[in-house]
Amino acid sequence: MSATVYPTSWRAPPLFGSRLRQQLALWGACAYLVWSISDLDVDVNRMLAGFPRALDMFARMIPPDFSRWRLLLDGMVESLQMALAATLFGIVLSLPLGLAAARNLSPRPVYIAARGFIVLGRTLHEVIIAIFCVKLFGFGAVAGLITLAFASAIFLGKMLAEDIENVRTGPVEAVRATGAGFLQVVTYSIVPQVLARTVGVMIYRLDANVRHSTVIGIVGAGGIGQTLSASFSRYDYDFSAAILLSIVALVALGEWFSDWVRRRLR
Amino acid sequence: MTGAAAAKRYPEVWRRRTRAESAIGWGWTAALALAAAWSVSALDIEWAFFADAHAQAADLLARMWPPRWAYLPSVLHPLIETIHIATLGTAIAVVFSVPLAFLAARNTTLNGFTWGIGRALLVASRSVNTIIWGLVFVAIFGPGPVAGIAAVAARSVGFLAKLVAEAIEEADRGQIEAVRATGASTAQVYWLAVLPQVMPVLIGTSVYRWDINVRESSVLGFVGAGGIGLYLYASINQFAWQQVLVILVAILAVVLVSEAVSAYIRGRIS
Amino acid sequence: MPGVESKAHAPRSDPAPALLAIEGLEKVYPGGQRALAAVDIVIERAQVVAVIGSSGAGKSTLIRCINRLVEPSAGRVYLRGVDVVALGRRELRRMRRRIGMIFQEFNLVERLTVMENVLSGRLGSVGFFAAAARRYPPQAIASAFELLDRVGLAGYQNTRADALSGGQRQRVGIARALMQQPELLLVDEPTASLDPKTARQIMRLIRSLALERQCPALVNIHDVALAQDFSDRVIALKAGRVVFDGTPQALTPEVLTEIYGEEDWNRTIRPVDDDADEGTQ
Numbered sequence: 114m115s116a117t118v119y120p121t122s123w124r125a126p127p128l129f130g131s132r133l134r135q136q137l138a139l140w141g142a143c144a145y146l147v148w149s150i151s152d153l154d155v156d157v158n159r160m161l162a163g164f165p166r167a168l169d170m171f172a173r174m175i176p177p178d179f180s181r182w183r184l185l186l187d188g189m190v191e192s193l194q195m196a197l198a199a200t201l202f203g204i205v206l207s208l209p210l211g212l213a214a215a216r217n218l219s220p221r222p223v224y225i226a227a228r229g230f231i232v233l234g235r236t237l238h239e240v241i242i243a244i245f246c247v248k249l250f251g252f253g254a255v256a257g258l259i260t261l262a263f264a265s266a267i268f269l270g271k272m273l274a275e276d277i278e279n280v281r282t283g284p285v286e287a288v289r290a291t292g293a294g295f296l297q298v299v300t301y302s303i304v305p306q307v308l309a310r311t312v313g314v315m316i317y318r319l320d321a322n323v324r325h326s327t328v329i330g331i332v333g334a335g336g337i338g339q340t341l342s343a344s345f346s347r348y349d350y351d352f353s354a355a356i357l358l359s360i361v362a363l364v365a366l367g368e369w370f371s372d373w374v375r376r377r378l379r
Numbered sequence: 380m381t382g383a384a385a386a387k388r389y390p391e392v393w394r395r396r397t398r399a400e401s402a403i404g405w406g407w408t409a410a411l412a413l414a415a416a417w418s419v420s421a422l423d424i425e426w427a428f429f430a431d432a433h434a435q436a437a438d439l440l441a442r443m444w445p446p447r448w449a450y451l452p453s454v455l456h457p458l459i460e461t462i463h464i465a466t467l468g469t470a471i472a473v474v475f476s477v478p479l480a481f482l483a484a485r486n487t488t489l490n491g492f493t494w495g496i497g498r499a500l501l502v503a504s505r506s507v508n509t510i511i512w513g514l515v516f517v518a519i520f521g522p523g524p525v526a527g528i529a530a531v532a533a534r535s536v537g538f539l540a541k542l543v544a545e546a547i548e549e550a551d552r553g554q555i556e557a558v559r560a561t562g563a564s565t566a567q568v569y570w571l572a573v574l575p576q577v578m579p580v581l582i583g584t585s586v587y588r589w590d591i592n593v594r595e596s597s598v599l600g601f602v603g604a605g606g607i608g609l610y611l612y613a614s615i616n617q618f619a620w621q622q623v624l625v626i627l628v629a630i631l632a633v634v635l636v637s638e639a640v641s642a643y644i645r646g647r648i649s
Numbered sequence: 650m651p652g653v654e655s656k657a658h659a660p661r662s663d664p665a666p667a668l669l670a671i672e673g674l675e676k677v678y679p680g681g682q683r684a685l686a687a688v689d690i691v692i693e694r695a696q697v698v699a700v701i702g703s704s705g706a707g708k709s710t711l712i713r714c715i716n717r718l719v720e721p722s723a724g725r726v727y728l729r730g731v732d733v734v735a736l737g738r739r740e741l742r743r744m745r746r747r748i749g750m751i752f753q754e755f756n757l758v759e760r761l762t763v764m765e766n767v768l769s770g771r772l773g774s775v776g777f778f779a780a781a782a783r784r785y786p787p788q789a790i791a792s793a794f795e796l797l798d799r800v801g802l803a804g805y806q807n808t809r810a811d812a813l814s815g816g817q818r819q820r821v822g823i824a825r826a827l828m829q830q831p832e833l834l835l836v837d838e839p840t841a842s843l844d845p846k847t848a849r850q851i852m853r854l855i856r857s858l859a860l861e862r863q864c865p866a867l868v869n870i871h872d873v874a875l876a877q878d879f880s881d882r883v884i885a886l887k888a889g890r891v892v893f894d895g896t897p898q899a900l901t902p903e904v905l906t907e908i909y910g911e912e913d914w915n916r917t918i919r920p921v922d923d924d925a926d927e928g929t930q
Binding site for chain 1: 414416421422424432435459460462467502503505508511518519528579594595597601605611612615631634635638
Binding site: 562572 | 718744745747748758765829
């Protein structure tokens, strides 16, 4: 029966279709690594010098200095206010934007314009928008508020538009068949389908705004980021540590809150 | 009981929710609206600013036009640097995120203490924005792309590890049990039964994070951590608005292309 | 004390210990649910032992306590005279290599190839890095190919497990277990996820491989007819206790009523001589 001789070696089939392509991918990755690192002019000595400096910085961060808690609290509260207010404005602005960017609802030219606006706004980082807002409205929380409101409106508008596009058409037709007008169709067949998800997305955005509000201060748009940036430039590392810990706590809290609310919504 | 059907009384008012339910719903809405209104008023907004904002914006746009295309060649290298920062930072993050994910997943961590450490690292990494990480690493490594790479890696490691840890917790227990039953060591079980199951998540989220990181790297220069952001910041401060427009268009193009590449790769995986 | 010593080392009346001896095995889950209560089973020679019983009777817990995928609460499990329950982590891993296991849901690593799944039966004997680099000894690879041929999957080595049908997956699962050159096969509901025809084929394969390799097999199975056709001995569990231990022929309607409760059993069990050529030759 067993005259068959079985092979004694076996190699796993290649990941990328053929061994040649797998080799090419491997060598390509290596070549990229070499090219990018040499292209970046990585100064090894300076990097090595960084490690003792990091230790020194850590040593100076401990213990974190909470003695200037008023300043810290002011910054945190301002960040939180920016986030809340921006979410509110963002929601208001996102409603027309979302309706306009829904393919199944708005006329073609409006749809294209709204989509183009969303793509443009999403691509540019909040900090870039913030720096323009600082140029337009001056330093401070207002620039931050407008930045976050703008970014929120874009994000919420996009999500809303996608939800509306994914609405099941049956109920819409059914309501339309009863002779309802446009607004009635929207409130009775589209709103119920997208409401729960949209509220969830809004809460998520509030959480995201809390996170973003901690950073746009770096270009002067108010909030705790401005305080943090200042403390770094003055080498007040123990105060920086206190700010960083507060940010981590605030963000973790915001995330927990947003998760909690969204779980209850379901 | 004569004529049970006739005695049946129908309510004259129909409500979708009970009074208590809608009260709670409205309570939440009101609380949020109040908080937002308080925020708006507390921020001391100078509404007069808004009166001429559109004129200012139009003025800014007018000064940007026409873009100074001659400036484009000198931003090509910083653009490439931006992509390098994103790619190398993501690559480092991928390497570190796998052990961190195993540490932070309930079913693969060693004990409660290591799980706590893993979770704490996840939260710390994720709560601090890339740019703030940039601030920290510029203080350590000095200005330049190395700080940018470290910042991208520091932020991404938590992002990747969180999603991979969730995938590990959802991995099929049966496959793990079967490999364990062959007498494999814990390391072998993790490598041969758990890792293959989470591989699609790891690759998918890495590619997704890479495209977010290209966008993040475009502003790392604001804090001195390398890339195109440095040039954007400098041009804005010099009021060289025509250069600013060129840089914005360049960033737009790079981010859009990387987004398309990432979407294409993720589409191929699933 | 020479008297005591000689007594301790005295040759036992039975020089070769039983292949498997389970003594007073108990399992109480953390919730307080008692899955096994004082189970005693001895398997003296290579035979196929079917374990039947209704859902929740403790069948699955029983075989998982043997290789300690589930930790028993009390009792002893001896494999060729070695107490599995007393082993430390390292020795337990070594012991698990000697026990092959086959699962209801096949439990193949879905995203790996058939060959990688079969070779994972040898994980216990290669180091971590060798396994990670898929470097196995040549004899291991040859016997993996031979096993694939034996279970009827020659040529499938490079197919990914998630591309196979249920029956094919179970064949890979069988090959993986036999790759361990086991001294005992633990088989957990091997046919519950398969259609009736494939189920019979799989049971026939398990039976012939177990007898061919002189390896006892403990098979959890809820299908009484399959148990009768393909086993040498049937053990029935009810609420964690052994309530029947005998030949398949001894499974009468009265016995089944005791195991499962009142029901018309005449359509479930076969007359003993029917279909005999197919399984138990």
